[in-house]
Every structure is written in C-alpha cells, then in structure tokens.
Amino acid sequence: MALSALLSATAPAAAEPVLRIAMTAADIPTTTGLPNNGFEGMRFLGYPVFEGLVLWDIARTDRASALRPGLAERWEQAPDDAKTWIFHLRQGVRFHDGTAFDADAVIWNLDRFFRPDSPQYEPPAAGISRARAPLLASYRKIDPRTVAITSREPVAYFPYMVVYLLFTSPASFEAAGRDWARVATLPAAGTGPFRIARVQPREMVELARNGEYWDEAHRAQVEKVRLMPIPEANARIAALRAGQVDWIEAPAPDAIPSLRQAGFTVTTGSYPHIWPWLYNIGATGSPLKDVRVRQALNYCIDRDALVTLLNGTAEPAFGWLKRSDPNFGSPQNRYRLDPAKGRALLAEAGFGAGKPLTLRLMVSASGSGQMQPLPMNEFLQENLKQTCDVDVAIDVVEWQVLLNAMRATPDAPALRGATVLNISSTTSDVAVMARYFGSANIAPKGFNFAQWTDAGFDTAMADAARAPDSEAMDAAMRAGHERLVDDPPWLYVVHDLNPRAMSPRVKGYVSPESWFVDLTRISVP
Template sequence: MRFFHTFAVAAVAAGLCGLPAKAETTLRIAMTASDIPTTTGMPNNGFEGMRFLGYPIFEGLVLWDLAHTDRVADLRPGLAEKWEQAPDDNKTWIFHLRQGVKFHDGTDFNADAVIWNLDRYFKNDSPQYELPGSAITRARAPLLASYKKIDDATVAITTTKPASYFPYMAVYILFTSPASFAKAGNDWTKVATLPAAGTGPFRITRVAPRQEVDLARWDGYWDPNKKARLDNVVLMPIPEANTRLAALRSGQVDWIEVPPPDGIASLKASSFTITTGSYPHVWPWFYNMGAAGSPFKDVRVRQALNYCVDRAALVELLNGTAEPSAGWLKASDPNFGTPQNRYTFDAAKGKKLLAEAGFTPDKPLAFKAMISTSGSGQMSPLPMNEFIQQNLKESCGVDVTFDVVEWQILLNAGRATPDSPNLKGAMVINVSSPSSDVGVMARYFSSANFSPNGFNFEQWKDDEFDNALTTLAEANDPAIISSALRKAHERLVDNPPWLYIVHDLNPRAMSPKVKGFVSPQSWFIDLTLVSMQ
C-alpha cells in the first residue's frame, strides 16, 4: 500500500493523471562580447553589457520603454515613480521613489540604497567606491554634481548646469543591493561572483567567467505586469560571428546577436527567424583631432573622407542589414536639419578637399585606425573595416593601417587623451554609438566632456553647437528645443567630428521556438516579453 500511495503521489506530481507538468523554459543567447560583462551591477562591454547584464537584473530610477517598434524608445518610470525639476532651481531634480521594492536578496530599496550607490559611483573616498563602475557611470552622467536624501522615499540630484535632458542620463545609473557588498566582505571582485542582487525581473544565479551567466525569473518583481515569461536565461560570450552561427545551427543556443551577413539567406531557408529594425545607432570612425600632428585638425580632411566612402556598396556587402549614414542622426529624422553638406559617394569632391588640405597623390593622407574584432553594436567589424580601407585607397588614395584589439580595450581607448600611449598612434577609432537622445549627444560632443572625463574622444569644440546645446538644455518650449537640436545636428554634419558610415538595422537570428520578441527602436530589449515554445 505504501508503494502504491507513493507511486500515485509521484504520478500526480509528474502530470500522469491528466495534469501535465509545466517544463521549465530556458533561453540561451550568444552575445558578441569576448567575455561576460561584469556582474556587479554596472556591466562593462558597452551597451551589450547593459542590454543583457544591466537592465534585466539591475535597474535605474528611470527606465526605457521597450515594448514598441513604431517609435524611438522613450523613458518610463522605474525605481522612481515620478521626477521633476525643483520649482526654485532648474539644476535640481527631485526623484520620488517607488515604495515596497525589494532587492533580490530581500533587502529594501529606499533612499539610503540610492545614496549608497551614488556614493559608490561619485564619491571617491566612500568605502564602497568602485573604480570601474564609477568610470562608466561618470562618463554617462557627466553633469551630476551632488545629491542628497530628502526622506526615505525622495532624493534630490543636482547637475552642474541646467539640463532638460538629465533623465536621459539618469537612465544609465543602476542600483545594486548594499547587502551584496557587505556579504562579499566589502570586495567588488567577490560581489561579481556572489552573485549580486538587483531589483530587476531577472536575478543572477550563476557566474562562470568567460563561459556563461545564468539568470532566473524573479517572482518577487515589483511590477506584476512585467514579470518574465521565461524561467531561465543563459548568456554566453561568442565573439566570432561564424562560431555564433554554428552554435545556432547546432542547437547550442537559441538566439545569436549579429549573424554574419552571408549566412542570413541560409538561416531563413532553414526556418530560423531573422529580426531587423531601424533604431538610433550609428557605426562611425571617431577622428582623433586633438593628437599632435593629427591630419584631422583640418575640417576639409574630415569632410573629404565623408565623401570618399561608398556606403551603398558597404550596405550591399552587409546584405541589406544597414543603411547609409550622412550624419549622427538618420537623414529621415526631423531633427537632421539642413546642413550645407550632404555626404554621398563623391570621390572627386573628396579628392579636391584633400588636395586643398595638402594631401595629393605625391603626398597621400596616411594614418592608423584602431578597430575591434567584435563587440556591442560593432556589427561585422573586420570585413567592414577592410572594405573601407580598400574603398578609401581606391577612391581617394588614402592609406589606412589597422591596430586590431579586443572590444573592451577599444572602449578604454575611447576614453583616453589624444596622445595617450594606449592609442599607439591611432588617429581614428571605430566605436559604434547610440544616437537616441540629446543626453547622448551632449555626452559625445559637448566641449565640456573632453576625454578622459567624458566621451568627447575627438576633443571637438564647436561654439555654435555648444550654444545650441545650452539653448535646448535650458528651454522648456518644445519648439525651441527642436530648433536648437536641428542647429546642433547641422554642426555635427558640416564640422564633422566623425566619419559617418552606416546605421545598422540591429539584426538577430533566432530559433523558431523563440516567441514574443519585440525589436524596439533602442539598443536595449525587453526580455520579459520573450517566451519559448
């Protein structure tokens, strides 16, 4: 009798009595990164790190709305229910915190946790100061000047100058449980493998450096409408495109970032899902204008290269997974403006500008470019850069050599000073960039954000641009903001700090078992919408 009873209970539990057990669902994703992004709550490896090991686990006061495909992603309330500028000070923002939120370790998210994390990033002598996370966060929120707790549910953050776009910077400040740091003996390297606790819809369950990170649905998530449909997610770094392709075909993974362009047709023929979509992103070369002896101090040289590149041929090489770029924004964007230059493939004009700047067939322009083997938003960097190298040589007689490095090394180079030994003499770096909002524009191009303190690697300064940025930062009238934004972008085109090459279309390849994925107009994605059949 005991045996029969035990068997019957087991049969019910296993679904043998007409109630089938629900199998756990696991989604396996191959990233382009060469290693797993850091797991302390402020991931490295660029925005791919934020995409997979940032927002799904660790959240900000402000979050992205990633549920739509028909418009560029905007902001939504996150760990703050609302925010506003202080009525008596347009440099101070008041954030009203969401109540009842718990970290994955069961501790409370509150104003003390906010201040503790801000000290982690912005207070060099705090016990919890984390240098790598601080460098990333300060570069993404360079205007943050001070902060204070008003009460348990309210904090104030003050910027160095008025900035109507500051919430677009606050979205990149993520929060980790202070208890994670204490549990690790006040050692961030140990926090990374605990794993660390956030507040997001997924929690980290296992970290295997250079191999994978395992996530599980967080059933205690504060938003009942955004609880994950997947039980588990496995994130694997596979930097080589053809290796990712093989992993998808063999069933090792269910989803790959950036399939190789020449493999897309065969994937479609084999019933794999290919997703693409326009999103705010540009794949450029950054000119090192500040280096001693840089040829890019001359605007004619910077403009010339923008006329020398055959973008349409590159798009064809990429099997249509990108579109030509003529500026930081897409030409179809209403804020593109009406610049004097409209960059198309015009080798004659490019050569004329180079000759005016002193570069002729007898004295050709020659320089080194630092590029990566893979990385977040880097698309297919080696064949793309080899195409541009050959294109520039054939169209305008320009000689380009490459220094090929790992993605994180290239990111670090982007925060170097112009003559830093880390650049090894490079006059160009190839780092893909978001173009999602004015906050990003300010980070990359304001003269107040020269490297190493900000993302203005080129150390580009344009007074008309800075004046337009100040106007829109201080304005509340949408018409004034839009007019100033158009003016600012016109300067980015006519006085280009970058060689604008393509805007990519965010290609991914997935098993047909993957359901519910939304490709938003953003670098980031909402994994809570995804399920497995």
C-alpha cells in the first residue's frame, strides 16, 4: 500500500479508538480461516480470529511458549492405539455467527483440508495444512463432544502439528454459496477473541472485539484492530511517525535510535526463530550436493558484522537452534567466520579462483520474519565474494511467491533456477524440526525444500516420535540437531530478536518467546 494512500485513507489518531498495525506483508493474508503469508498471517489473522484444538501459551515471557488447551479442553493418546489421539471438545463454544462448535464442525474442517472430494475442499488451505500436519492419516467423530485423529505412525509430538489446524464455521461456507472466494469477504466466522468486521483486499482487514469469547479471562481489551500491509520498512516508519499507525513490524534498524529518541517504544526479545538460506540440494547439477560446499558457506559469512548492520536486533546463528539452547548438542563443526577453512573446503570440492562457486538466490522484498531481506542479502552477497570468492545472483520476488517456491520440486519453473532460497523459520519444537528436515517430508509433500536426507537425523526423529517422556524427546532433538550442523541443509545466518516499534498510546503489550502475540492484553485510548 502506497504511503500517500495510507495517509489519505486513515483518520488522525485522536479519532481512532483502534489499534492500527502495519504488517510486512504485501497484501492482507487470506481471510477464509487459514491465512497465507506465512506465520505473520497466523500471528494476525490466524489465532486472534480462528482457533485450533490446541493453542500456544503466549502469556509467558520467561520461557519458550508451550502448548495449552484450546477448543479441546484435554487430549490423550488412545490406550489401545498409540497412533490415535482423542480430543475432548470444550463445552459452550460458538462461532462468531452464533453456530455451535462441535465434533461435526471439526470433521467438516478436517475434510476441508484433507478430503479432496468434499464440497468444502479448499486447495490453498489444504496445501498449508498438509505441509504443517504431514502425519495426519484419518479422523472420526466419537460423539458430539469427542473426536479421534490418527497419524500414519505413532508420534509423541503430534499435538505440535494439530496446533496449526484452525477452524471456520461451516455456516460461513453455506452463506457464501459454497464459494471460498466469497467466504473471504463475507467475512468468515471463527471462535477467537476477535471477529473479522471488514475486509478491503490489498488495503486492510478490521477486527472487532468478540464480547462473547468463550475464555472470559482472555477477552480483548481493545475494541478494534486494523491490519494494514505496508511491505516497505521506511514506509512503515513514516506511517508510525505521522501517527497513522500505532504498531509496526520489523522497523528499519538504522531508524531505531531516532524512534526511541522521539518517544516511541521499540521492543526486542529472544524467540524461536532463524533467518537462513535454504540450500537446493536436489536440483540437477546443484553444487550444494557436496556437503563440503554446504559447510564451507557456513564458515565464509561474517555473522557479527551482519548483527552490527542490524543495530543489534539479531544474534549470530551457528545451527538451526541457538547455541545457548540445551538441545543444540555437541556437533563437530563449530561455525564462525573462517575464510581459510571455507576456501579449503571449497577447493576440496573443486571450486576456487579459476572456478568460483556460483549461486542464484531467491529472496522477497519483505514478509513474515524476513527482517530486512534486501540489505541483509546484499551484505551476504558482498561478504561471500570477499571472503571465499563466491558469486551470488539475487532474484527478488513477492513473499507469497517465495513461499510457494519453497514447496516446489528442485527443478520446477517456479524456482527460476534458484539454488538457494531465503526463508525464515520458527524453531519452536521437534515437530517443526521433523517437518523441515525429515526425509519423509521432502517437497512438494512437505517443507523439506532442500531434499536433504540424513540417516542419523531420521533415526533421531524416529526416537523422538517414540519418546516416552520429555527427557527422551530432548535427547532425540539434540542428536538430530547435531546432524543439522555437521551435514547442514541450510546456511545458518542469524536469529532475529523480533523487533517492532509502537506508539506510546499502546498499553499492555508483552513480548512472549513465541512467533505469535497476545492482542487481547492490549489497549489504546
């Protein structure tokens, strides 16, 4: 959205009892009940409006977010079948349109995601859901308040997949004439603390407080939230300074000192997230098939200098997890800036001054968790040329195009010849680890874009799936992470610190150790 259009379309702050948020997305996330635009879509148009059987506990700031009961008040593995989980649904929950949430609504939504012959099947939402819950095999209604969901194999961390399956009122689909395109503007009804009040494609979505929200302790303080896509960082800052928005995602790092001096609040906080390059190992003739090349790149980049460029809003990444994480493990490779080691590994793989390594990198101009992708990638482009004589060509695309490319096969036209993608990732739990790196989840089936296979890693994930307790699961995660470092499918660059800037009128915000935020605590005058 152009800044001039934003300024003309938005009234002065004094007349607006609304929390106005500038997202990094180039368009509003989809509003049918399972948003696109990555986890920024889930952050603002996912959990605040549409909920799952399981939810994230985002009330804590002193530890990484864990799971909590959502539309299911409890769940357990079936005593006679380790592959089946029984979910006991919460009583008295209603969708925003007044219809009841019950087992029939659960089955209807699961058919929407997993049954292509159902009238309500929604291919875009199905693609996202299948990739996030790749082990789901079947489901059935036990009674009006109970459903069973079965995975393809026993998996102890299955609830960490279920948390991403969100539920929409079946009545929304019927009211729209069974047309998902019309559902998007009806708007659709969820069960969350906010309901969608108004949709203007490419401009904004307005949320209104759900005064009948089932969880009285988490009913929203603010009456309305307006979400606006403003993909360019300087435009977001200008809108904040002009009083046209109250909250911006990912402020440009060089503007942070002046924002603080002007009285704006700039928040940062550690959370489970990484900003990497994803190697296209599976592409025909890819130089990244050689593990020495993948390791070399991890020794060739100057992470500390990049953190300085970002004004301290990130920390160096030496693996998928932070080095301080108890599950980082003890890998053989301890990555750091070491050009001599990087060049030696490249030379062993057949690359050097006479035959430099050449990569084609696909990036977005903005997007969920992408921080400042253009200056960051331009820094890495120059850095790799200087340290290890690596040539990187940058191809800039829109954020959703990049996300779609991540689910493509290695030589697909959608990749436009890319050997590397820059897409950030949550690192919240072992289910995400398995989803991104397990050989069973190779794209386009799942999120393993790299087409990476490692027997040691797969063994560790199998151990995690059978883990009898949290200690055993942590041990399996450590073993798996050691393989991710020593046989890297990604270039590990930085873990960002989730910076955002806010007007002083925003009260009650807390920064949980999560990708997601609790909008219900926030108030504005």
